[in-house]
């Protein structure tokens with residue numbers, strides 16, 4: 001039978017509409033136990049829940065998925081990418097395959113020294129060492145697993161890795177990889193509160209979707225990757241008064257929710273009244289990232305006031321960068337490599353540790 005042109009167009013239009021709807025919502029209705037109590041609430045259950053889909057969140061979700069965990073990635077905005085999608089995508093790294101290819105000898109030890117000096121020796125040396133040691137491997141991960149290539153240009157020093165793609169394309173590839181490894185992405189849904197067991201272990205998150213309906217996600221492990229608190233005046237006043245008059249171009253979603261949720265769960269908060277950014281001609285702080293958040297160890301475990309792991313709770317990226325940065329931003333590319341690398345660590349540890357009774 002000869003296809004009817006009018007019907008073909010109609011069918012194509014319907015298909016495109018449905019595909020767009022799926023990309024926009026990121027999650028099909030049958031993925032959730034919708035309306036279990038007849039009160040318009042949604043509930044989900046998973047192994048690893050990642051909150052926030054920027055640099056750290058995407059890396060964490062992909063890695064946990066690669067390790068075989070069932071993963072949900074929840075994002076309060078209608079699209080993935082956070083500030084990462086607005087960035088230039090440069091990575092600062094040592095001992096990478098790109099350096100090897102270009103005949104550049106840069107040791108992880110030198111990078112460690114550079115970052116420790118930039119922090120006046122105040123950064124967490126164990127954490128900095130882990131990031132320096134793994135920075136080159138994060139470049140490799142991007143090349144081999146995500147499909148992003150980098151190069152180093154003489155004028156910018158031997159550690160600055162420039163991507164061959166725009167940040168938007170890099171995020172597209174990260175999202176495609178997340179889909180590939182089975183990560184369920186729930187967009188337009190804000191995490192509001194951690195669910196704690198009687199023993200104080202984190203067992204999930206309560207949130208709200210764009211329609212104002214309650215969303216409950218039970219999880220064996222929760223990774224906070226909510227970015228900084230650049231868009232929360234109250235938290236800026238409390239932790240970074242130096243930037244109180246500041247302006248910022250980061251993701252609209254970065255309002256410090258992760259810091260607040262971790263604080264409510266008993267995490268110790270580390271801040272230094274400093275920020276990553278610059279001062280403009282009018283003397284205003286231009287904030288690229290806040291500095292500070294819950295204390296973590298080098299395995300991305302969130303620690304309480306006694307230095308104990310709050311079981312089930314992990315944090316990665318700018319939400320918890322107070323032990324990596326101090327007063328001064330070391331160099332461009334340091335933030336993203338920290339966020340991606342810490343995201344990979346959090347995803348891997350969360351996936352591995354839920355298997356341990």
Ligand SMILES: Cc1cc2nc3c(=O)[nH]c(=O)nc-3n(C[C@H](O)[C@H](O)[C@H](O)COP(=O)(O)OP(=O)(O)OC[C@H]3O[C@@H](n4cnc5c(N)ncnc54)[C@H](O)[C@@H]3O)c2cc1C
Pocket residue numbers: 051052053054055056057074075076077080081082083084085086087088089090091189190191192225226227228249250251252253254255256257258288289316317318319332333334335336337339
């Ligand atoms: C213009 C610009 C250029 C930059 N270029 C570079 C660069 O080239 N190299 C470099 O190293 N750094 C760069 N940076 C900094 C870098 O982009 C950020 O440090 C990095 O993206 C932070 O990653 P993240 O995952 O911690 O947070 P983000 O990427 O900001 O992602 C956080 C995500 O969490 C979501 N979220 C927040 N709260 C909730 C909640 N309650 N529930 C669900 N989701 C939530 C947010 O909506 C957001 O999507 C740049 C920054 C800017 C502004």
